[in-house]
Amino acid sequence: MSLRVVTPQRLMFVLVLVISLHVCESKRQSKHKENGSFLPDINLWETLNKYITRVIKPDTLFLESGKRTIDKVVKYLHQKLHPALQSCLKDVLPPGELKKVNINKIVKGGSLGKSTAVKNKSDIDLVIFLNGIETVSKLRDVMPNILECLEGLLDTLVNDGQQPWARRFRHLYKSKFAVPIELETMNDLDEKDTREIDLLPAVDIIKSVGSIKKIYEEMDSVDDNLRRYFSASLSPLQLKFVQEATASAKVKDLIQFMKHWAKVNDVPVRSYFLELVVIHVQREHPERDFDIDERCKDVFRVLARCDGLKIVFNNNYDVTLYRNAKTNEVPHVLCPSNPYMNTAPNVHNAKIVSRLAKEALDYLDSTN
Template identity: 30%
Template sequence: MAGPGRFSQPWCMDSSSLETWYNENIQRGTEDFDRDCRRAIDEVVRSVQTICSSGGLLFNVDRILKGGSLGKGTMVKDLSDVDLIAFINPPNLAPIVRLGPAEYKRKLAVVIRDLYSAMTGLSFVSNVSKNEFMVNFNIRVGRRCLNVDFLPTSDNCAGHGRAHSDMFRAMLQLHDNHDREFYSASLAEHQLSFVGNQPGYVKELVRLVKYWANDYLPVYLQKSYRLELITIHLWEKAGKPVQFSKAQGLKNVLLVLTRLTALRVISWSGSRLYDATLAQTAITQLKMINPIVLDPANPTNNVCQLYQQGTNGREIASAAEQTLHHTPLLKNVTVRQGWKG
């Protein structure tokens, strides 16, 4: 991907102007967009709950969580999409450990088919589609169509008595990685809390990294969770500074993206769902190779696996190098300890 060109903002600017540009172009617009998105998503949630209470769906929903960038508080105006996670009550959908993967997939398919029918009946929803994990649709937010993934799931954690380590060990016993993916939606709330509980100034840097990804990476490499985790990891590695230069933080992220094969993150401060021993067991058993960034919500998930496919890693490194060497914004920026200006 060629990128936006050296004369577009903020890449054409001096690093001393980045903070002002961020406040005027990302922070201000994102707050309004975030509010409008929440209103639109709330309408979807209310509609589903109304249909459930009136008996219009063949399943009962325990709760619906707002996921994705909206739920984590890292949304960027006009760039972010939304996940909704609906926890379905038994007997319509029981935990995987009780049903077994095959029966769970069969029951989930019934729920998805029913949810798909319900969404096609909502006048403010368009382009409804489905696959074996979710129902996907668009809703209008201002002048933009917001893409929404609606993922029904059982509370798979409850199936193990809330002992997450037991659940992860059960996941490792599954021979098919595809079967493990059916746990993902039920673990999304832990991803939300991990990223969502990060300080606001860290989320600001995350938004800037996501803005860079939108400008420089192809769409299939812009998925934000792995970039969020890499940014948070580097902030932790920098000493968790409270005040820091966004330009230095961004440059640090891009430098790491040019050297992805050296990236290895297997533990997180503030996340206690699994320990280092279980993390290493997952890495060994699943034969993970660098770059490794273990999901703080799921040690069987290396979020950087996408970067190992085809030429993806080279594409990311090339985009990062282009930004570092051919745009004025970061050219003369030195990454100091604690990202201090």
């Protein structure tokens, strides 16, 4: 049996290799710590797919509890809002118009409605379409009375003792278009459950005007203040667009991840903006079965140039037809249901988004 002689050269090669691997690992560990601002609780070498499953995706109990709470709120509104509106609007509408005012339908939007909620965090938009108010101009005129009416119903909901599941609510901020609240309830397990809910009055302008194109033409002819009152009424188009574009579970996962990243890092963007950027990236790379880690990099590459973004979706309109569309603003990511709504952050915040996205890209590249 012969013994293999280890030459000094071979020994030196092995030593250099070991030192190189150690230095590389140390750099990775250091990079991981430096990028704690990316995701502080992500494990070294953990794939984003595993991280999403472990940290971000909501469990079935949380989702079902939220749906039951929203169903209770919707049922309460259907029972109580009509007589309340008759009282609140009696001084601003003539009797002939007043008697026609009632609920047409309530559309559920927000992250719970779009199935993009994250663990222990969901929001819901309840868009309340009203009969008897035919135009957006009329809606604007009576909006203060309707919002006051909704606030009164919320007070009754949590204070009259007839709905023991509803405990308390607080206003999140003041709005001319909605009643945004945080509602605390008790779920079926007698546990405290808190949900963010926006109550948004709207009119069925698609039905009353006759075509989407005519709606956009009308919006183009009015002032910017009145134009903002159209948004809630166009929400079914927005909801349909997002639901169709995120039919793939992986696309939903990616949106949930980006929302979580933005929340953890205080990124100054709207969730809806992130949804649209993810959808834009997915349209650029339309394969349904993709690697989450790589697709996430694609999204961060787009966000890294946030201050110069110009994204328009042409599903419902030709933006060149409307002189007041928000294409003159940079950055812009226009709502696919509303060419007059720019979801992108302002220039100052866009630069912050770009910086944080570049840091995220650096981290992801360092772990490959």
